[in-house]
Amino acid sequence: MEDCKIAVLGIGGVGGYLAGMLASTYSDVSFVARGPRKAALEAHGLQLHSEYSGEITARPARVVETAAELAPLDYLFICVKNYSLEQACKTLGASVDDHTVIIPVMNGVDPAERVRTFVGRGTVVESLIYTVGFSNPDFSVTQQGDFTTVKLGIPHATPAQQAAVERTRDMMVHAGIDTQICADIQAEIWRKYMLNCAYNVLTAAYNRTIGQLRDDPVTRQEYRDLLLETLAVAQAKGVALTREIALAEYDRFLHKLEDDATSSLQRDLHPADDAPPRESERDTFSGYLVREAHRLGISVPLSERYDQMLRNM
Numbered sequence: 001m002e003d004c005k006i007a008v009l010g011i012g013g014v015g016g017y018l019a020g021m022l023a024s025t026y027s028d029v030s031f032v033a034r035g036p037r038k039a040a041l042e043a044h045g046l047q048l049h050s051e052y053s054g055e056i057t058a059r060p061a062r063v064v065e066t067a068a069e070l071a072p073l074d075y076l077f078i079c080v081k082n083y084s085l086e087q088a089c090k091t092l093g094a095s096v097d098d099h100t101v102i103i104p105v106m107n108g109v110d111p112a113e114r115v116r117t118f119v120g121r122g123t124v125v126e127s128l129i130y131t132v133g134f135s136n137p138d139f140s141v142t143q144q145g146d147f148t149t150v151k152l153g154i155p156h157a158t159p160a161q162q163a164a165v166e167r168t169r170d171m172m173v174h175a176g177i178d179t180q181i182c183a184d185i186q187a188e189i190w191r192k193y194m195l196n197c198a199y200n201v202l203t204a205a206y207n208r209t210i211g212q213l214r215d216d217p218v219t220r221q222e223y224r225d226l227l228l229e230t231l232a233v234a235q236a237k238g239v240a241l242t243r244e245i246a247l248a249e250y251d252r253f254l255h256k257l258e259d260d261a262t263s264s265l266q267r268d269l270h271p272a273d274d275a276p277p278r279e280s281e282r283d284t285f286s287g288y289l290v291r292e293a294h295r296l297g298i299s300v301p302l303s304e305r306y307d308q309m310l311r312n313m
């Protein structure tokens with residue numbers, strides 16, 4: 001395990017945490033980054049300010065502009081926004097061969113399927129991550145809060161695929177990354193997506209924290225309704241999510257999420273420095289949900305309203 005070849009493509013909020021943890025454990029970790037971020041990582045390494053894992057300065061084996069500059073990898077983590085995924089997959093070259101395990105660590109329900117289509121080789125492990133992280137103007141990365149957890153799996157895995165999932169989990173746990181294997185990874189991904197379709201959509205639509213959404217009776221009720229609309233679409237697609245799980249997520253919103261919690265969609269649409277909105281994943285959340293609902297004949301009026309509102313921002 002010590003000399004496995006690992007790369008992380010996308011050294012932002014999510015990739016920066018994983019890259020920092022991996023590069024401070026393994027000797028052959030490459031960072032794929034571009035422009036001024038590449039120059040900063042080459043000059044100073046990656047500074048990770050993690051409330052969960054501590055203050056880490058990670059020096060990668062190398063920083064490259066594209067993965068195509070790398071020899072075949074054992075593991076490739078792809079941590080880009082959904083709108084960058086296709087382009088990123090086009091730059092992999094010979095870094096991915098049939099033995100490579102690719103782990104897209106992203107929001108949305110279909111990144112793994114899209115990677116399989118765009119790349120067509122290697123073993124793609126599905127994943128999701130619960131974390132709060134972002135990149136800073138000096139290209140350091142901050143992870144906030146006392147958790148960061150990754151879940152892995154491959155639906156209907158063959159024994160060889162399951163072995164790849166287990167190897168990946170062991171490699172990540174050895175680097176100090178909380179990682180669990182899920183028997184039904186699709187259901188877990190949809191559970192997280194259901195959360196995102198309420199949490200990310202409402203925090204971004206109003207630029208409010210979770211505490212502010214919870215204090216307002218209208219948004220408090222809408223959070224529940226958005227969870228239930230997403231549940232209806234998931235169930236129509238045959239995903240094993242139940243009303244009890246949706247209501248447990250609502251309970252978490254009411255009683256457990258931090259008052260000052262924000263979302264990645266909110267941070268992109270409302271940058272802290274009053275800069276103009278950045279490109280965002282609104283299409284990954286309400287956009288995809290509404291399209292799937294229409295295709296399946298499910299009524300999702302509130303998601304439609306918020307999708308329109310986010311599109312007009």
Ligand SMILES: NC(=O)C1=CN([C@@H]2O[C@H](COP(=O)(O)OP(=O)(O)OC[C@H]3O[C@@H](n4cnc5c(N)ncnc54)[C@H](OP(=O)(O)O)[C@@H]3O)[C@@H](O)[C@H]2O)C=CC1
Pocket residue numbers: 009010011012013014015016032033034035037065079080081082084087088091105106107108129130131132133134135264281
């Ligand atoms: N941030 C969070 O708290 C959470 C995020 N997620 C999900 O994780 C995924 C990643 O999000 P996040 O880390 O926040 O995103 P960021 O925007 O912070 O980071 C993405 C990084 O990918 C880089 N990138 C994009 N394309 C390429 C490429 N072709 N080559 C090299 N680098 C590339 C970008 O570089 P550049 O700066 O040069 O554009 C950027 O640094 C998303 O799907 C998000 O929804 C999930 C849970 C929590």
Ligand SMILES: CC(C)(CO)C(=O)C(=O)O
Pocket residue numbers: 107129130131132195196199200262263264265
């Ligand atoms: C809801 C949250 C914070 C959970 O990790 C997230 O996925 C995001 O901000 O995109």
